[in-house]
Amino acid sequence: MRMIDKTSMIRSHLDASVAVTQKIAESCSDVIFEITERIIRALRDGKKVLLCGNGGSAADSQHIAAELVCRFRMNRPALPAIALTTDTSILTAVSNDFGFETLFSRQVEALGREGDILIGLSTSGSSKNVALAMHQAKQGGLFAIAFIGQKSGPVSEFADVILHIPSDITARIQEGHATVGHIICDLVEKELFEKESGD
Numbered sequence: 001m002r003m004i005d006k007t008s009m010i011r012s013h014l015d016a017s018v019a020v021t022q023k024i025a026e027s028c029s030d031v032i033f034e035i036t037e038r039i040i041r042a043l044r045d046g047k048k049v050l051l052c053g054n055g056g057s058a059a060d061s062q063h064i065a066a067e068l069v070c071r072f073r074m075n076r077p078a079l080p081a082i083a084l085t086t087d088t089s090i091l092t093a094v095s096n097d098f099g100f101e102t103l104f105s106r107q108v109e110a111l112g113r114e115g116d117i118l119i120g121l122s123t124s125g126s127s128k129n130v131a132l133a134m135h136q137a138k139q140g141g142l143f144a145i146a147f148i149g150q151k152s153g154p155v156s157e158f159a160d161v162i163l164h165i166p167s168d169i170t171a172r173i174q175e176g177h178a179t180v181g182h183i184i185c186d187l188v189e190k191e192l193f194e195k196e197s198g199d
Contacts, residue, residue: 017175023166024176031163032180036187038143038161042117043192048080050112050142052104052133053121056174057147058085060121064181072185076193082111084133104133114141122146123173125153134158147180149173 039049049068051061061083068081084107085091094106108118118137120130125146131154137144138158146159149168156162165176 013171016169016172020165020167020172020176021179024179027166028163028180031161032183035145035161035163036184036191038145039117039184040188040191042115042143043079043188045115047113047115047117048082049117049119050082050084050108050137051119051121052084052107052130053147054127054129056170057121057123057127057130057177058083060147060174060177060181061085061119063178064119064185067181067185068188072182072189074189074193076189079188079192084108084111101128101132103129105129105136108133108136108140108142112137112140112142116140116142117145118142119145119147120155120159121148121177122153122155123149123170123177125149125151125155127155131155131157147177 042049049065051065052058053061062085065081065083068079070078084104090107091103094103098106112118118133120134122130125148134144134146134155135158144159146156146162148155148162148164150164150166151168152162163180165173167173167176
């Protein structure tokens with residue numbers, strides 16, 4: 001039985017993660033800034049943020065929504081954000097009656113209003129249900145943001161802004177999405193609430 005060099009494996013994962021994070025810093029800062037400004041503008045106008053994704057991207061959707069609704073680093077008023085991945089009755093009813101691919105677009109149709117933000121997360125860039133949600137967002141006048149990997153796909157077709165994480169490895173893309181989500185939440189809090197408190 002071949003022994004696995006766990007120490008080398010751990011170091012390899014960490015080195016790869018650091019390398020992708022460095023690439024994000026080099027190539028994605030302008031896009032992150034644009035996304036943040038759009039979200040801040042929407043929230044100031046009384047709009048909300050919707051998020052969707054599958055699997056790990058569903059978890060990332062919920063993670064970002066929780067940071068906005070609850071808090072990131074400061075105690076402040078709650079911000080309106082909804083992960084479209086959490087209501088099991090809606091998830092099962094829509095999947096059963098209309099098909100899994102309509103899972104998120106149906107909710108965007110119901111909850112989205114002109115000027116709202118939709119963030120669609122897909123490591124492959126090709127998740128059909130996320131792509132249809134982006135399409136529905138455009139029809140409803142929402143501002144659509146795609147969080148994907150380095151490859152484009154159907155999810156980005158209707159996006160107003162695309163965040164490309166410079167990797168084709170699912171774990172690295174998900175780590176990138178989480179990191180960027182944290183950056184955005186931090187900037188949103190500071191812009192909306194630190195200035196108001198005079199800091």
